[in-house]
Amino acid sequence: MIAKKAMLIDITLCVGCNACQVACKEENGLSDKEEQILSPTAYTVLHEFNGTYVRRMCQHCVDPTCVSVCPVGAFTKTAAGPVLYDENKCIGCRYCMQACPFQVPRYEWDNNYPRVQKCKFCASRLEKGLQPACAEACPTGATKFGDRDDLIREAHERIKAEPEKYVNKVYGLEEVGGTSILYISSVPFEELGFKTNLSKIPLPALTWNALSKIPTVVAVGGVFLYGVWWITNRRTEVQQLEAKLREMDDRSNGHETSNS
Ligand code: SF4
Ligand code: SF4
Ligand code: SF4
Structure with a gap:
């Protein structure tokens, strides 16, 4: 069985250098202007909360809603973890944008043939045995790539080793049934713009229950x-x-x- 890949973002280690966004834009051939809001040309951004920096990007949900709501199968969850989008199948209905619990997918409104854009978890790099460009570029280890199970273990170990430093929670472990991007922090997640009231049940189960009616x-x-x-x-x-x-x-x- 292919191990599910993930990234652990330790917010306490992030210095806000933006090297992750720079590397991402270079890897994906996107405009090199610095951006603070997710856009068709910014697959990852940094949000600042009183000197604390938080990376925003597609969470590559374990059981993604974008996959389940797409009527033509333009979104797929790969065995290794990345959630990928096929522009050739997309009919532009933008259900994925409505359904994503993290408001991630962005639409190329200015393009004559608009596509949905979001982080690809550097799937082509992963296939070659490389880590995502953003993880490779991070100078402090704030973004760490690895097997999801190993990273979950490591996150708990870091919290246990320094309970006075960390909030006792791994964000992404349970939210919407689990995500491939995991976070640990010294500041309560609700103070950093995270949604802390999300269901622990994968949303596709909920949407399909509703849709089947x-x-x-x-x-x-x-x-x-x-x-x-x-x-x-x-x-x-x-x-x-x-x-x-x-x-x-x-x-x-x-x-x-x-x-x-
Ligand atoms: S964060 Fe949104 S776009 Fe990314 S996999 Fe989850 S549902 Fe899909
Ligand atoms: S995983 Fe790749 S595509 Fe996603 S934010 Fe990092 S560099 Fe960008
Ligand atoms: S490269 Fe690492 S330290 Fe720099 S902003 Fe991104 S996550 Fe933070």
């Missing part, structure tokens, strides 16, 4: 969304064709004028 609505909704996607796509294609025809018209008019 309205199968017709789901089926009709799926067909409707496909229709919306088709019309939108078709409209873009027609607009592009019209623009091309106009360009050809202009060119041939110019040609005739110069020859006349």
Whole structure:
């Protein structure tokens, strides 16, 4: 069985240097401007709370809601841990954005062919036996990559070794059924913008329980969304064709004028 990979973020070790974001942007070929809010060009950001820095990114949930709500299977949970998105399947319904309990997926509103964007857990690096770019770049060990079970053990050991330093909680161990990004902290999580009232039951179980009671609505909704996607796509294609025809018209008019 493939060991589930994870990252342990020890908030007490983070110095706010932003090397994780810089490395992520470089790895993913994103604009190098510093960003404080998750965006299509920032898969990880730092939030500051009175001198304490917290990394935000996709949590790569063990049982992800984005996967369960996507009507066309554009999101998948891989055996190693990363939750990945396939732009070729996406119909742009943005259910994933609505459903994510951590408000992670971002949409390329300015793009003619918009995609959803989020951290990929450097899946291609993991396949080569490398660690994620952000973990490799972190100079203090605040972001540590490894097997999820080992990191959970290590998190508990760090808390046990210094109980006066750490809050007695590993965030991500149980939230929404568990996540691949785990946090330990010296400041209570609710003071650092973490949601501390999330269900311990994976949300897909809850959503499917609810959805199973309205199968017709789901089926009709799926067909409707496909229709919306088709019309939108078709409209873009027609607009592009019209623009091309106009360009050809202009060119041939110019040609005739110069020859006349
Ligand atoms: S944090 Fe949101 S986008 Fe990431 S795996 Fe979980 S549900 Fe999906
Ligand atoms: S795991 Fe990779 S994609 Fe995700 S934040 Fe780190 S560097 Fe970026
Ligand atoms: S690279 Fe490490 S220390 Fe620097 S901001 Fe990111 S997590 Fe914090």
